[in-house]
Amino acid sequence: MSIKLIKISAVYFAIGVIMGMYMSMEHAFELMPVHAHLNLLGWTSLTLAGIIYHLFPKAAETTLAKIHFWGHNIGLPIMMLGLALFVYGHDQYEPAIAVGATITVVSVLLFVINVLKNVKAEG
Template sequence: MTLIKISTIYFVMGILLGYYMSIVHDYALTPVHVHINLLGWTALTLAGILYHLFPQLAASKLGKIHFWLHNIGLPLMMAGLFLMITLQLESLTPVIAGGATLTTAGILFFALNVWVHLKEEEAA
């Protein structure tokens, strides 16, 4: 349930950012908007639903690793990307890359978790 609650924060952020961009007719922050909606709202909601339906996924070490990597990496990546675009600071590229690496690793742990811990009879 925690992932689903966190995902709603990303949903509100993504929608508000999209709304802001449409009001000011400046779409420079589109990459931030898209990543917040996809990796924050959509991905975390779906993971949260799977973790709720199959509690053994959430309880596993892989589930906990996914939770933390995703929830540390994504805000780091989004903050870095937002600041790089708004302040035109290419020096923030390593921050974005670090956040992206953590998020990607988290998603890989999520996929591994599903493949290892989700049993055929439980999914039926």
């Protein structure tokens, strides 16, 4: 699980950096919220989760870890696509933001539960 999270986080990092470069070159910053969320919820959060799962393999082996991985990586793209379309004036995509955000938040909460239950000092 740790390797999967770190690899997918690198993909989010690349997307976020390319998006940032595009916005800078074009002086078009409408997608700043998408850029920030991809970097924080995609790159940073998933990298840290991957490191935690690497350090605490019992937590990585749980069903909660699998649900967190898939929920986070289904919810975040839905939320970001909805947000990008919404920012560009397509108000009908606002529900996609809510659906994606809900899936992502539930996934993060499952990660927190997993950490609280399964991350323990050895000894």
